[in-house]
Amino acid sequence: EAVVSTQSTGEEAERKARALSVEEWKLKKETGEIDKELEEQERQEREEEEERERQRLAARKAEEGGEEEEEQEVSLRRAVSSLEIPSQQDVELELLRKKKMELLLKYASDDLQKSSENAKTLLGRSLNF
Numbered sequence: 001e002a003v004v005s006t007q008s009t010g011e012e013a014e015r016k017a018r019a020l021s022v023e024e025w026k027l028k029k030e031t032g033e034i035d036k037e038l039e040e041q042e043r044q045e046r047e048e049e050e051e052r053e054r055q056r057l058a059a060r061k062a063e064e065g066g067e068e069e070e071e072q073e074v075s076l077r078r079a080v081s082s083l084e085i086p087s088q089q090d091v092e093l094e095l096l097r098k099k100k101m102e103l104l105l106k107y108a109s110d111d112l113q114k115s116s117e118n119a120k121t122l123l124g125r126s127l128n129f
Helices: 002-031 033-082 088-107 110-122
Strands: none
Touching: 002 033, 088 110
């Protein structure tokens, strides 16, 4: 009998609490507070979702940017390594050739220059003046 009365008291308290909650909800609904609370909650959820999306995009860009920079660096290293760098002897020979050409143009007559060009042509440009 004591157990039955405790259960009925508990059930009665629960019914009263539910009824009170329903009355509060109806009052808030009539005054528009429920709608405002829901709107505020939805706004906060949207803002949180937008922030998470911004963070995901920033992380993705950082990841892609890092990969892109690494790819560019590797590509640059390949390009630089494939360049042929002239030796000291090649540089000296090219400077000497240019200096000879300048002197030839400065001191040689037109006839001598023409004959030099003809000789180069006949010999397949193997002469370096």
